[in-house]
Amino acid sequence: MIAYAPYLILLLPLFSAVGIRLFLHPFPKVAVTSSVLACFLSFVGSLLLLGAGTPSGGMAAPMVPWIEFAGLKANFGLVADPLARMMAALVTGVAFLVHLYSIGYLAKDPSRSRFFGELSLFVFSMLGIVFADNLVTMFIFWELVGLSSYLLIGFWFARPAAGAAANKAFLVNRIGDFGFILGILGTWSLFGTIGFADLPSRATAGAAGWAVTAVGLGLFCGCLGKSAQFPLHVWLPDSMEGPTPVSSLLHAATMVVAGVYMLIRVLPVLELSQITMTTIAWVGGIMTLLPALIACQQNDIKRILAYSTLSEIAYMVMAVGLGVTGPAMYHLMTHAFFKCLLFLASGSVIHGCHEEQDIWKMGGLNKRMPFTYLVTWIGTIALCGIPPVSGFWSKDEIFAATASHPGLAVVSMLAGFFTSFFMLRMILVAFGGNPRGEGAKHAHEGPPVMVVPMLILAVLSIFSGLFPVQAFLGGGHEGHHDSWTLWVSLIVALAGFVPAYQIYAGVNQDPLSIPWLRGKFYIDEFYQRVLVAGQDGLARLADAFEGWVVRGFIVRGSGVMARAAGQGLRLVQCGQVQIYAAVFIVGAILLVGWLLRNGAWK
Amino acid sequence: MEQIFFWSLAVGLLTAASAVIVLRNPVSSAVCLVVGLVFQAALFVTLEANFLAAVQVIVYAGAVMVLFLFVIMLLDVKEEARRPMVWSKVLGVILGVAVAVLGVPRLVASFPASQKTLVWGESKTSGAAQDLGTLLFTSYAPLFLVTGVLLLVATIGVVVLCRRDPAP
Amino acid sequence: MSTMSGAITLGHYLALSGFLFIIGLAGVLLRRSLLIVMMSLELLLNAANLALVAVGRFQGLPDTQVAVFFVITVAAAEVALGLAILVAIFRIKKTTAIDSMANLRF
Numbered sequence: 036m037i038a039y040a041p042y043l044i045l046l047l048p049l050f051s052a053v054g055i056r057l058f059l060h061p062f063p064k065v066a067v068t069s070s071v072l073a074c075f076l077s078f079v080g081s082l083l084l085l086g087a088g089t090p091s092g093g094m095a096a097p098m099v100p101w102i103e104f105a106g107l108k109a110n111f112g113l114v115a116d117p118l119a120r121m122m123a124a125l126v127t128g129v130a131f132l133v134h135l136y137s138i139g140y141l142a143k144d145p146s147r148s149r150f151f152g153e154l155s156l157f158v159f160s161m162l163g164i165v166f167a168d169n170l171v172t173m174f175i176f177w178e179l180v181g182l183s184s185y186l187l188i189g190f191w192f193a194r195p196a197a198g199a200a201a202n203k204a205f206l207v208n209r210i211g212d213f214g215f216i217l218g219i220l221g222t223w224s225l226f227g228t229i230g231f232a233d234l235p236s237r238a239t240a241g242a243a244g245w246a247v248t249a250v251g252l253g254l255f256c257g258c259l260g261k262s263a264q265f266p267l268h269v270w271l272p273d274s275m276e277g278p279t280p281v282s283s284l285l286h287a288a289t290m291v292v293a294g295v296y297m298l299i300r301v302l303p304v305l306e307l308s309q310i311t312m313t314t315i316a317w318v319g320g321i322m323t324l325l326p327a328l329i330a331c332q333q334n335d336i337k338r339i340l341a342y343s344t345l346s347e348i349a350y351m352v353m354a355v356g357l358g359v360t361g362p363a364m365y366h367l368m369t370h371a372f373f374k375c376l377l378f379l380a381s382g383s384v385i386h387g388c389h390e391e392q393d394i395w396k397m398g399g400l401n402k403r404m405p406f407t408y409l410v411t412w413i414g415t416i417a418l419c420g421i422p423p424v425s426g427f428w429s430k431d432e433i434f435a436a437t438a439s440h441p442g443l444a445v446v447s448m449l450a451g452f453f454t455s456f457f458m459l460r461m462i463l464v465a466f467g468g469n470p471r472g473e474g475a476k477h478a479h480e481g482p483p484v485m486v487v488p489m490l491i492l493a494v495l496s497i498f499s500g501l502f503p504v505q506a507f508l509g510g511g512h513e514g515h516h517d518s519w520t521l522w523v524s525l526i527v528a529l530a531g532f533v534p535a536y537q538i539y540a541g542v543n544q545d546p547l548s549i550p551w552l553r554g555k556f557y558i559d560e561f562y563q564r565v566l567v568a569g570q571d572g573l574a575r576l577a578d579a580f581e582g583w584v585v586r587g588f589i590v591r592g593s594g595v596m597a598r599a600a601g602q603g604l605r606l607v608q609c610g611q612v613q614i615y616a617a618v619f620i621v622g623a624i625l626l627v628g629w630l631l632r633n634g635a636w637k
Numbered sequence: 638m639e640q641i642f643f644w645s646l647a648v649g650l651l652t653a654a655s656a657v658i659v660l661r662n663p664v665s666s667a668v669c670l671v672v673g674l675v676f677q678a679a680l681f682v683t684l685e686a687n688f689l690a691a692v693q694v695i696v697y698a699g700a701v702m703v704l705f706l707f708v709i710m711l712l713d714v715k716e717e718a719r720r721p722m723v724w725s726k727v728l729g730v731i732l733g734v735a736v737a738v739l740g741v742p743r744l745v746a747s748f749p750a751s752q753k754t755l756v757w758g759e760s761k762t763s764g765a766a767q768d769l770g771t772l773l774f775t776s777y778a779p780l781f782l783v784t785g786v787l788l789l790v791a792t793i794g795v796v797v798l799c800r801r802d803p804a805p
Numbered sequence: 806m807s808t809m810s811g812a813i814t815l816g817h818y819l820a821l822s823g824f825l826f827i828i829g830l831a832g833v834l835l836r837r838s839l840l841i842v843m844m845s846l847e848l849l850l851n852a853a854n855l856a857l858v859a860v861g862r863f864q865g866l867p868d869t870q871v872a873v874f875f876v877i878t879v880a881a882a883e884v885a886l887g888l889a890i891l892v893a894i895f896r897i898k899k900t901t902a903i904d905s906m907a908n909l910r911f
Contacts, residue, residue: 610910612903613842617834631747643813647821654825654848658832663840670844677851684818684862686870693854696877701847701884708888709840712895717838733831741823742816751816753863761865772871784878791882798889 040087041113041166044080044123047073048158055152063148070151071134074158078127084115085124102171109229114168118364122165122296125368126289129375130158132488133284136379139485140280140386150190150278157183157285164293169230170219173297177215177261180293181208184285188277200273207270211260218253222304225250234303244308251311254301255318262294262348264322269559271345275337279382282337287344287378288371295351295367299360306358316356320443322349323450325556330457332552334545335392336381339461343418344374346450353443354433362432369425369499373417376492380411383481383489384465388474394465395544396472403478406486408466410493415462417496419455419528425500427525434520444520448527455531463539471543639755642683650676661717663709667702674698685757686764818859825852839894839901843887850880 051073059066098112115123134154141147160183163176181204189201223229225246226237258264263271274286285291298305298315305311323346330342347370354363385392387404401408417426430451437444470476480486538546551557609615653673657666674697681690745751762768773781829852832845854873861869891901898905 605911608909608911610907612906613834620830620834639813640811643817647817650821651824651828654828657844657848658828658836658841663838666841666844670847673848674851677855680818680821680855681858684858686858686862686873689858689870689873692874692877696881697847697851701881704884704888705840705844708892712892712901714838714840714901733827737824737827741827742820745816745819745823748816748819750860750864751814751819753815754812755814755863756812760862762861762867762870764870768867769870769874772867773874776868777871780875784875787879788882791885795885795889798886798893 040080040084041115041119041123044077044084044127045113045159045162045166047077047080048155048162052152052155052159055148055155059152060148066148066151067138070155071131071138073155074127074131074134077158077162078124078131081120081124081127085120098168106227107223107229109169109171111172112168112230113166113172114232115166118299119165121364121368123162125371126161126165127158129288129371129492130154130161130284132491133280133375133379136283136382136485136488137278137280139482140382141278142482146190150187153183153186153190154280154284157187157290161289161293164296168232170222170301171229173300174212174215174219177212177257177293177297180261180290181205181212184208184274184290187281187285188274190277190281194276197276200270200276204270204274207267208260211256211258211267214253214256215260216253218250218255218257221246221250221253222301226304231300234301239307247304248308248310251305251308252314254304255298255311255315258294258298258352259318260294261297262291262352263345264294264318264349264352265325266558268322268326268345269562272338272341272555275335275341279337279378279385282341283375283378283382286341287374291344291348292351292367292371295348295355295363298352298355299363302355302360305355312356312358314356316353316440316443319349319351319353319356320437320446322346323353323447324453327450327453327457329552329555331453331460332545332547332549333457334395336384336394336397336461336465337378337392339394339457340374340377340381343377343454343458346454347374347418349450350430350433350447353447354436357436357440357443359432359436362429362436366429366433369417369429369496372492372499373414373426373496376410376489376496377414377418379485379489379492380407380414383407383485384478386481386485387478388472389477391472391474393472394461397465397470397475397478398468398472398543399466399470399475400478401466403470403475404466404480406480407489410489411462411466413493413496415458419458419531420451420524421528422525423500424497426496428500431521431524434524438520448524451524451528452531455528456535459532459535460539463535464542468541468543639683639757642679643755646676646679646683649673650680661719663714663716664706667705667709670705671698671702674702683755683757684764685760685762688764688766688769815859815863819856822852822856822859825855837902837904839891839903839906842903843884843891847880847884850876 048070051070054069055066059069098110101111102109134151137147137150137154141150144150157180160176160179164173164180167173167176185201185205188204189197191197192201219229222234226234228234228237259267271286271291275282277286305315326342326345326349330339330346333339333342347366351363351366351370354360354366384397384400384404384407387400387407388397391397413424417424420427420430422428434444434447437447470478554560650673653669653676656669657673660666660669674693678690678693678698681687681693826849829845829848832848833842836842836845854876857869857873857876861867894906895901
């Protein structure tokens with residue numbers, strides 16, 4: 036019975052999603068209830084699974100045969116090894132809290148049945164990624180998660196910005212998935228298998244160096260798309276067009292970390308090439324700093340948090356690139372809690388200020404929404420890595436890993452500095468001072484169904500540092516705490532608060548103006564000008580070719596030529612018998628003459 | 638003797654043929670054609686094909702040309718209008734005649750068999766009706782019958798073609 | 806080419822046939838009146854008959870005379886039908902000029 040548990044956990048949200056889609060759209064209360072119930076049951080199941088299996092042993096659920104021919108076995112199978120169990124508990128737990136929050140957040144939205152159906156679909160897809168036992172199954176759910184993200188970002192599809200953001204997310208993800216597919220195919224062709232259980236034994240250094248590097252980079256491309264790392268990071272800030280629960284669940288806690296999860300699963304392949312590992316580490320490293328700088332000049336509260344998410348995921352990616360998956364998973368877990376908390380808090384603020392998202396139109400919320408103010412502070416402290424809160428421990432383990440790579444250490448610590456800077460900026464401007472807008476004057480806390488999840492997450496943010504993550508990673512790749520990185524990172528993080536306080540305490544408009552940062556380093560514009568325009572140019576070229584060569588020359592041309600030949604040949608039909616007779620005679624003479632020449636009648 | 642007859646008959650035939658294509662009045666052309674056919678029949682006689690000469694006169698000159706004249710009279714065809722004599726036409730005619738006169742004898746002489754001489758009485762074939770008839774009815778009997786059918790078809794065709802449409 | 810006092814050969818008859826053929830050809834291609842064209846056709850046929858009989862006489866082939874027989878017969882049938890058609894056309898066009906009968910064109 037317990038062997039079928041993964042299937043049950045996986046499929047309950049699917050039933051909810053299908054049921055809502057088919058039957059329950061007109062009954063929002065039933066839809067909401069069924070979705071929340073499915074998520075809760077999945078969560079309970081994951082907890083049971085967490086406790087049931089031995090911490091180090093795996094547990095494979097029976098598999099459904101799908102593709103099986105000589106050379107490739109890609110069956111639909113689920114595995115519940117310790118890593119999967121931990122991740123499943125995390126995903127379902129955070130999802131359940133977000134479900135509860137959404138009940139309050141979307142209480143007045145007429146399409147909330149659709150929302151909860153799509154949420155259930157997302158939980159199903161994400162659990163599929165978590166439980167998958169081979170790359171092909173994981174890829175199927177990868178795409179499903181992309182679909183759920185598209186649906187949820189574009190939930191308010193009547194708004195053009197939402198539709199455009201959903202498209203952007205899906206398309207940019209697709210680009211990453213292309214590399215991912217190539218990586219999967221490369222894995223299969225080089226190592227003969229795509230199952231995660233086989234990879235450690237089969238991934239030997241027998242293949243050519245460049246091939247292994249290429250495969251590793253291909254797999255990393257999938258991570259670039261899904262986890263929004265450079266250069267495919269452009270979709271995440273735009274995805275904030277979706278409702279705040281979506282931003283907190285998908286684009287902070289669970290979906291975007293699927294890339295990191297996947298990298299950990301295929302680590303045996305990645306480790307074969309030092310180039311791949313170095314690339315991953317440096318992409319992660321640069322990506323910690325870049326969004327942190329951009330966030331210093333953003334004015335939309337959700338955008339600020341989105342860039343902070345980009346930066347934190349980069350920490351995890353960097354950790355994987357340095358070979359230490361323990362700290363990566365640790366930070367993944369703690370980040371899920373405090374980032375989700377921060378987003379829910381921002382949602383509470385937006386909801387309380389009647390859909391206002393610009394921090395310069397808020398202000399004075401510390402007195403009007405004290406609970407939200409408190410949990411935001413808790414989340415910020417966790418994010419910036421201040422002890423004794425959980426975020427400090429997980430971030431510090433990653434800093435420890437960079438100790439042997441001074442470049443990465445400098446970059447990531449700088450990122451920590453700026454993270455503190457912009458988070459304090461956000462708090463001071465949004466919550467401090469006096470109300471600057473109409474909505475802010477009448478702000479109020481949300482209903483209990485929104486407050487309670489935030490409370491739980493706050494508690495988890497503080498105490499999740501004590502969770503024995505190492506026990507669930509099956510040995511190896513563990514992190515530890517070096518003493519010098521501990522102190523240096525702490526000092527740098529605290530130092531970030533100082534200039535923020537000096538510049539932003541009690542001001543009513545932004546004294547700093549750095550166009551490059553506000554414009555997100557103009558990467559989006561670059562893509563638009565160069566890539567999109569280039570694609571447009573190619574399309575125009577193809578259209579011209581099609582118009583001139585295919586439609587004009589070949590299709591109409593053949594018609595024209597047939598007509599011209601016809602016109603030419605027509606002239607033979609003059610209608611005058613004597614001309615026909617003359618031609619006939621000439622032909623006959625020529626024929627007879629030729630025959631005579633060749634001795635027909637000698 | 639052979640030469641006298643041949644040359645005189647040849648000249649006559651060519652003259653009559655030229656007259657056919659040159660004269661403007663169709664009746665004149667038809668009469669000249671009759672004359673030419675008779676000359677041709679005489680040439681057949683010089684070639685010792687007597688029966689054929691008779692057939693030529695009876696059928697060709699006697700029936701076919703008479704039919705022609707009937708139709709000309711029926712339709713009351715007028716004389717053809719004079720057409721201007723352009724220098725290009727004259728040049729063409731002269732050129733054509735020159736080519737013919739120079740080319741045909743050379744072409745004919747290229748065959749070795751054309752050296753055989755004509756001597757009356759030495760013919761290996763007989764032109765008598767009996768021999769020709771034997772051939773017709775034995776070796777070429779099927780063709781003979783088919784030709785009969787052909788004539789029948791021609792008759793029916795002529796009758797059909799010459800019907801006037803019934804009055805509305 | 807032999808002189809007037811030389812013997813008559815097969816070549817003479819063939820040359821005569823050739824000239825006759827060319828005259829007939831000229832008539833078919835150059836005259837405007839359909840009647841004259843048909844008479845020129847007869848000239849062509851006669852040229853062929855002459856050649857046939859001559860060759861048969863000199864080479865000892867009686868079969869050529871049979872061929873001539875058939876040619877004459879078919880020529881008669883052809884003339885009959887041709888004239889019937891001519892009459893039918895004349896009733897409509899009121900002329901025998903070939904130029905007015907060029908309807909079967911593009």
